[in-house]
Amino acid sequence: MALSSVHASDTEADTPRLNRRQAAKVRTRQKVLDAARTLFAERGYEPATIRDIAKGAGMSTGAVFANFQDKAELFEAVLSEDLARLAETLRSASAGETSTRGRLLATLTAGYHESLEQLPLVQAVVARSWFQPVAAEVRTRAAIKPLVDVVTDILQAGVREGELRQDADLRLLAELIYGAFLSNYRHAAYDNWGIDQLVSQIGKQVDVILAGSLARQ
Amino acid sequence: MALSSVHASDTEADTPRLNRRQAAKVRTRQKVLDAARTLFAERGYEPATIRDIAKGAGMSTGAVFANFQDKAELFEAVLSEDLARLAETLRSASAGETSTRGRLLATLTAGYHESLEQLPLVQAVVARSWFQPVAAEVRTRAAIKPLVDVVTDILQAGVREGELRQDADLRLLAELIYGAFLSNYRHAAYDNWGIDQLVSQIGKQVDVILAGSLARQ
Known part of the structure; x- marks a missing residue:
């Protein structure tokens, strides 16, 4: 527990800090990825729609397309x-x-x-x-x-x-x-x-x- | 030339004769196959349509479907x-x-x-x-x-x-x-x-x- 905290602060010191907007963007992207992963795993590629992926991530299709081209x-x-x-x-x-x-x-x-x-x-x-x-x-x-x-x-x-x-x-x-x-x-x-x-x-x-x-x- | 004629008659003797209607059916089927082969080779599977295959074989799409389900x-x-x-x-x-x-x-x-x-x-x-x-x-x-x-x-x-x-x-x-x-x-x-x-x-x-x-x- 202590060790992993040390590692975490090491990493923070090494990598540039994300500002609040950037951090929110990373979280949104990850939410979309996780919803997509679930749906692809359940249905396969073709039947998984962007609409359903957006729904699974609790956001609009527009928000999905802001992060991924297609x-x-x-x-x-x-x-x-x-x-x-x-x-x-x-x-x-x-x-x-x-x-x-x-x-x-x-x-x-x-x-x-x-x-x-x-x-x-x-x-x-x-x-x-x-x-x-x-x-x-x-x-x-x-x-x-x-x-x-x-x-x-x-x-x-x-x-x-x-x-x-x-x-x-x-x-x-x-x-x-x-x-x-x-x-x-x-x-x-x-x-x-x-x-x-x-x-x-x-x-x-x-x-x-x-x-x-x-x-x- | 002579040899292959001999083989041809041997084969005819061995296999049941097709009547005229059956022979026409075999020829039609082969025409569809040949037209399809040409189109698949040129375009790949997805873009080759039954309509174009029928056109290539010089027949109706109905005639194609009489021979092949899909x-x-x-x-x-x-x-x-x-x-x-x-x-x-x-x-x-x-x-x-x-x-x-x-x-x-x-x-x-x-x-x-x-x-x-x-x-x-x-x-x-x-x-x-x-x-x-x-x-x-x-x-x-x-x-x-x-x-x-x-x-x-x-x-x-x-x-x-x-x-x-x-x-x-x-x-x-x-x-x-x-x-x-x-x-x-x-x-x-x-x-x-x-x-x-x-x-x-x-x-x-x-x-x-x-x-x-x-x-x-």
Whole structure:
């Protein structure tokens, strides 16, 4: 409690103070984001209207549009916040593990746990990512980067600790693992796979993807 | 010429004859499919209207609806025809190669060659596959199966010829390879990757995916 107060005042000293109007603007923006998050999670992207998001935030549609150009921008802002928070959760999920495989599976399992309840949203995000303007894709990649970074950092630790080969192409491995992780949601969506099946499948996929990069024992 | 005539009469003998009305129906259906294929390829899925497809086929929208329930069904029928034809092209592309890697790369390279001109269509298909009714997903999987089978058959040949381990999980490998193949289209769509970059990337991905399944030399 005391420690966190110290940290808070440290931060206040470092960052410029918001005046009252700016602070109100930040609060309004956050209220809109939270209302949008709730509605996107409940309904998916298309059926969530700006009108209902405004209603959920207790403000006019005009006030929403003063903060976000359109629903797409609002959606990206929610996604970006969520993924940054998710990345922190995933990072801490791997903390107790000592092997590369163990860390990856703890992380990816936590990823499924955190997201499976919002499956329609995950599907909407992936579907949208296949057909969006380049500028939106650039923002999507920035939003996703913290997640891929968690995987890359685990692989880098594997190289440092001698479990993976020095010459392993970590970016390629991280992208393949992330791609396999994502593709399994199709089974959740269409074959009613639950956590256990998703985890078992990503475990097999990780084993295949890492096999050629393990250092000779 | 003579040979193909012989084959034609063989086939006629084997399959039930269509009467004149049935034959006309098959021709009409094919005309609609061809007009739809052209329009989907030019515009992508959403902007292609049934009205324009009917116009392209030289018939009424009523005649189109007599053959297909809606645009989604028409699209799936076009896709299914295209993918079956593509699978044959991919299969023959690997014929001259003697190694598993060589066969896979010849096949996947041909896949990019055959499809890159229709990139918006590929994007639309993948996006749609993330958010469709289960019944549509079942039909999509049936349409895609011939493609995945080409990869699986190459892997099976690799096991038979002693290049891959007997205990390799070929289905898992085929799905990972197919998933990597598909995911690279994102780079074509957003990073202007051409054939050379796609082929180089899938080559590296195939190497990673096969590494753990190579038989000890």
